[in-house]
Every structure is written in structure tokens, then in C-alpha cells.
Amino acid sequence: MTEAEFLAALRTLPLHPGARDLRDDCALIEIGGETLVLNHDVMAEDTHFRRNADLADVAWKLVALNLSDLASKGARPVGVLLGHALGGNDQRFIEGLRAALTTYGVPLMGGDTIASTGASTFSLTAIGRATSTPVPSRSGAKPGQSIFVTGSIGRAMLGFEGSAEHRLAFERPEPRIEEGIALAPIVGGMMDISDGLLLDAFRMAEASGTTFSIESLAVPVADRDRALDCMRWGDDYELLFTLPSGCDPPVKAAVIGQVVERGDAPLILDKEALAEPDELGYQHG
Amino acid sequence: MTEAEFLAALRTLPLHPGARDLRDDCALIEIGGETLVLNHDVMAEDTHFRRNADLADVAWKLVALNLSDLASKGARPVGVLLGHALGGNDQRFIEGLRAALTTYGVPLMGGDTIASTGASTFSLTAIGRATSTPVPSRSGAKPGQSIFVTGSIGRAMLGFEGSAEHRLAFERPEPRIEEGIALAPIVGGMMDISDGLLLDAFRMAEASGTTFSIESLAVPVADRDRALDCMRWGDDYELLFTLPSGCDPPVKAAVIGQVVERGDAPLILDKEALAEPDELGYQHG
Numbered sequence: 001m002t003e004a005e006f007l008a009a010l011r012t013l014p015l016h017p018g019a020r021d022l023r024d025d026c027a028l029i030e031i032g033g034e035t036l037v038l039n040h041d042v043m044a045e046d047t048h049f050r051r052n053a054d055l056a057d058v059a060w061k062l063v064a065l066n067l068s069d070l071a072s073k074g075a076r077p078v079g080v081l082l083g084h085a086l087g088g089n090d091q092r093f094i095e096g097l098r099a100a101l102t103t104y105g106v107p108l109m110g111g112d113t114i115a116s117t118g119a120s121t122f123s124l125t126a127i128g129r130a131t132s133t134p135v136p137s138r139s140g141a142k143p144g145q146s147i148f149v150t151g152s153i154g155r156a157m158l159g160f161e162g163s164a165e166h167r168l169a170f171e172r173p174e175p176r177i178e179e180g181i182a183l184a185p186i187v188g189g190m191m192d193i194s195d196g197l198l199l200d201a202f203r204m205a206e207a208s209g210t211t212f213s214i215e216s217l218a219v220p221v222a223d224r225d226r227a228l229d230c231m232r233w234g235d236d237y238e239l240l241f242t243l244p245s246g247c248d249p250p251v252k253a254a255v256i257g258q259v260v261e262r263g264d265a266p267l268i269l270d271k272e273a274l275a276e277p278d279e280l281g282y283q284h285g
Numbered sequence: 286m287t288e289a290e291f292l293a294a295l296r297t298l299p300l301h302p303g304a305r306d307l308r309d310d311c312a313l314i315e316i317g318g319e320t321l322v323l324n325h326d327v328m329a330e331d332t333h334f335r336r337n338a339d340l341a342d343v344a345w346k347l348v349a350l351n352l353s354d355l356a357s358k359g360a361r362p363v364g365v366l367l368g369h370a371l372g373g374n375d376q377r378f379i380e381g382l383r384a385a386l387t388t389y390g391v392p393l394m395g396g397d398t399i400a401s402t403g404a405s406t407f408s409l410t411a412i413g414r415a416t417s418t419p420v421p422s423r424s425g426a427k428p429g430q431s432i433f434v435t436g437s438i439g440r441a442m443l444g445f446e447g448s449a450e451h452r453l454a455f456e457r458p459e460p461r462i463e464e465g466i467a468l469a470p471i472v473g474g475m476m477d478i479s480d481g482l483l484l485d486a487f488r489m490a491e492a493s494g495t496t497f498s499i500e501s502l503a504v505p506v507a508d509r510d511r512a513l514d515c516m517r518w519g520d521d522y523e524l525l526f527t528l529p530s531g532c533d534p535p536v537k538a539a540v541i542g543q544v545v546e547r548g549d550a551p552l553i554l555d556k557e558a559l560a561e562p563d564e565l566g567y568q569h570g
Binding site for chain 1: 286287288290291292294295297298299300301303304307309311312314316317318319321323324325326327328329330331332333363364366367368369370371375376379382383386387390391392393394395396397398399400401402403404406408410412414
């Protein structure tokens with residue numbers, strides 16, 4: 001099965017209401033008047049990191065990309081559960097894990113350690129506490145709202161390609177936790193950019209039943225000569241969000257376009273309608 | 286690193302109070318006057334299942350062993366998050382997942398689907414709601430209490446070896462959810478048996494600072510001629526628990542021994558003191 005086929009099959013199973021039909025980044029549990037936000041991401045050798053990667057970077061990234069999903073919900077991290085396959089440089093993994101947990105003030109809650117053969121797989125479940133309800137979703141963008149993005153897009157790509165200046169953006173991405181918490185009470189839609197700005201914008205437009213009109217010259221890219229590459233690459237973990245027109249974001253962010261009524265395509269880039277997600281970014285499976 | 290060395294290294298990281306120093310089966314989060322119980326277990330090809338295993342059984346077992354950990358805390362399942370590696374018989378995996386989730390009335394909440402190369406790894410995070418506080422732990426056994434076990438021990442071993450009668454005990458183990466909930470308010474210590482009765486009894490005795498004195502003839506084994514093998518094999522997912530003397534368990538269970546003051550060894554089997562965990566059961570890593 002492809003990832004899309006597998007997801008479609010999963011949607012035929014009994015689903016929790018907080019699963020949001022498996023169309024959002026996190027699951028929600030309402031309990032005792034609070035909302036917990038849960039995320040589970042997996043990283044596998046060869047698929048998500050190279051065989052010779054420093055496992056300290058892998059551990060950092062595993063924490064960061066899970067916390068980035070919590071950030072997109074404006075959730076404050078409570079703790080993480082780790083699934084660890086022994087057999088690589090476990091000491092380096094511990095060091096990267098320590099760096100990430102210490103930097104973001106997130107404690108380890110438990111997990112599972114296994115022996116494994118062949119390629120290593122690491123999994124993490126991050127648990128956070130919503131700071132604002134309703135919890136932001138991909139489906140909250142509305143026509144008339146402006147589209148924003150934090151940070152600079154494409155830095156992870158340049159870091160992956162060997163740029164010393166952007167190396168850390170690829171190896172040790174920084175989840176926008178405080179930005180997400182500041183934005184949660186006022187955004188229309190919000191998500192983190194993991195698979196590329198254009199693809200993720202396409203998805204948010206689809207989920208919201210709107211069209212996103214984006215001006216490429218307005219997008220803060222790390223390399224203007226390769227703007228399209230920057231917007232198609234993933235791994236940036238910046239926040240993409242919409243705000244009512246005239247509303248200034250409480251965090252550093254650039255306005256890159258407008259949400260309009262749904263037209264023929266979910267995405268318009270520089271007046272060109274893009275109806276298919278192909279080649280907009282990184283598609284799994 | 287071995288699993289023990291890795292666990293020791295994890296204990297030097299920032300730990301959540303609900304992690305119980307990584308010495309228990311589940312993590313606890315207290316929120317809004319309730320207690321959530323979380324468990325994360327991983328199953329890897331070659332380590333936990335054979336390459337030619339039916340992935341429907343693997344999916345069932347992944348759910349069952351996570352729910353078994355919740356059962357040992359008397360927690361009622363709320364939902365699960367799945368980490369799935371595509372590439373095996375994904376359709377069979379979905380079917381086993383559907384059977385387990387439907388049987389135990391547990392909804393899917395979310396997760397992650399990845400492409401992978403080589404051996405498959407599947408992870409699951411189970412979230413439950415504690416039905417009784419304090420939540421039972423491994424460390425609650427006290428001298429004078431009686432030791433009980435549910436069900437019959439060694440069935441999974443016989444099923445693994447090819448016994449038709451016990452095949453399902455190995456392939457589709459049944460977590461003792463209702464038993465755990467009934468027992469939680471009254472037990473001293475409680476845990477599920479995943480690595481073998483003797484090894485897990487040794488661990489509970491250690492965690493409780495007591496000695497467990499067990500009579501092998503009192504243990505309900507699936508094959509009396511191979512009683513020791515039955516007590517050393519894992520994968521039974523029955524509940525091991527202690528109750529104050531004279532207290533009858535509200536579920537079907539056999540009394541197999543007594544908790545006594547800590548002597549030279551954590552475990553006494555038929556009057557023989559066993560001071561080391563080696564050869565008592567399945568040790569990881």
C-alpha cells in the first residue's frame with residue numbers, strides 16, 4: 001500500500017473523536033476540563049536519516065519534529081515517551097536526547113527499548129497541554145485572512161546540501177513552541193511545515209475548503225535564486241498560519257499571501273493555479 | 286549498550302515524576318483531577334516476530350501487549366497512536382488492528398506512517414484513564430500478602446512451539462483489562478507477565494524490597510511436566526498481583542505463594558533462594 005491507501009484503510013477503523021479523522025497533525029484528549037495534545041512520529045534509517053548520521057542529531061530531530069507538531073497546536077510540552085532500537089551509537093543518541101530535552105525543558109516519561117537487526121527505527125510520542133481552545137487546526141483558514149510564515153524557508157535544504165551556515169537548520173531544527181503558544185488564540189488555521197511550504201499550504205487550503213494565493217516574492221527564502229526549491233523542500237519546521245485581515249501577528253512572521261474563496265485549485269502561486277499536490281513537496285510512501 | 290546500560294543512561298536525563306524513575310510499566314500524567322496512564326511498546330521483525338508471521342497477528346499482539354500494561358494499572362483504554370512501517374502485508378496488519386480495536390472497544394487516535402527498508406518495526410502508544418488511585422505499581426507488595434496469578438502460565442510457549450490448542454494464546458493474547466480494573470483498588474503490587482512468571486516475580490519483589498516465596502506446584506501451568514519452562518517463558522500477559530492475607534480476589538486467580546520480609550534473595554522457589562535474575566525468563570538486550 002502507499003501511505004495514502006494505508007491512511008484511507010485506517011479511516012475505516014474505529015476512530016477517536018480527537019483523531020480529527022486522521023486529517024490533522026495531532027490527536028486531542030479532553031479530560032478534566034483540560035485538553036491534552038498527543039503526537040507520534042517515527043524516524044527510520046535510510047528513510048529519514050543516513051546510515052552514517054550522528055545519532056545525537058537524529059535524537060534531537062526526533063524530539064524537535066514531535067514538539068513542532070505540538071507547537072502547531074499551541075500546546076506546551078508535558079513529556080515524551082521513547083521507542084529506541086539498540087545497536088547504533090546509543091551513547092550519542094542519549095547525548096542528543098539530553099540536549100533536546102534540556103533545551104526545551106521537556107522530561108522523559110517512559111517508553112520501550114528493543115534489540116533490533118538491520119536498519120534502526122526510533123519512535124517518539126510527545127504529550128502536550130493545550131494553552132488555548134479551540135485548539136488550532138489545519139481546517140480553520142477562512143477567505144479574507146492573510147497567510148503568514150515564521151522564519152526563513154529552505155534553510156534545511158541548504159544545510160542538507162552542505163552549507164555550513166545552514167547545517168544546524170537541517171541537523172538540529174528548532175520547534176516554534178513559544179510562537180505557537182502566542183499564536184494559538186488568534187489564528188484561523190495553523191500547521192508546521194514539515195513536507196515543504198507549497199505542499200503544506202496546499203494541504204491547509206484543502207482542509208479548510210479554501211484557496212491559498214501565495215506570492216513567491218513575498219516568501220522569505222534562504223536562497224532567492226532557488227526560491228522554488230526552497231518552497232518545495234521540507235524539514236524547516238516553521239509555522240504556517242492565517243490571521244484575520246488587519247491583525248498583526250504577535251511573533252516575527254512574514255505575510256506571503258491571502259486566503260480566498262475556493263476556486264478551481266487549492267493553491268495559486270503567482271497567479272498560476274496548482275490543482276495537484278504532485279511536485280509541490282515531499283510526499284511519503 | 287545493553288538494555289540495562291541504556292536504561293541507566295536514560296535515568297540521567299530529565300525525568301517526569303510520572304515516569305516512576307523508569308522502573309514501572311507505564312507513565313502517569315495527573316491532569317484536571319484525573320490520572321492518564323500511558324504506555325509505549327515497539328515490535329520489530331526478527332526480534333519480536335518472524336519474517337513470515339501473519340501481520341494480522343502482529344497487529345493484534347502490538348495492541349494486546351500495550352493494553353496489558355494498561356491493565357496492570359487498572360486503567361481503562363482511551364485510545365492508541367500507531368507508528369507503522371509500510372512494506373509488509375499492510376492489508377493484513379489493518380485487519381488484525383481492526384480485530385483488536387473492535388474487540389477491546391479502543392479507538393485509533395493518530396500516529397505516523399513511514400516507508401522503510403529492511404526489517405519492519407511497529408510502535409504503539411496506548412493511553413488509558415486510571416480507574417483507581419493510587420495507581421497500582423510493581424513496588425506495592427508487602428510482607429504477609431499472598432501472591433496471585435490469573436489464567437494458566439506457559440500457554441504462549443506451547444502455542445509458539447506448535448500446539449494447536451494453545452496457538453491463539455501465542456498469536457492473539459488477551460489483555461486482562463477488566464480483571465485489572467477490578468483488582469486495582471485492592472492490590473498491593475500488580476504487573477503483567479510479559480517476560481516470564483519467575484523473572485517478573487523477581488522484579489516485583491525487588492521493586493517492593495521484599496522476597497516472593499513461590500510454590501511451583503501451586504502455579505497453574507499449561508504443562509505440568511514442563512512446569513519450569515512454563516514459568517520461565519514470557520508472552521502470557523496474565524496479571525501477577527498481591528493481596529492482603531485473607532482477602533479473596535474478585536477475579537479468577539490462583540494463589541501461588543507469599544510475600545515475606547526481604548531475605549538474601551528476592552525470590553524463593555520451593556525453598557530454593559534465587560538471588561540472580563539470570564535464567565528466570567526472557568531478558569532483553
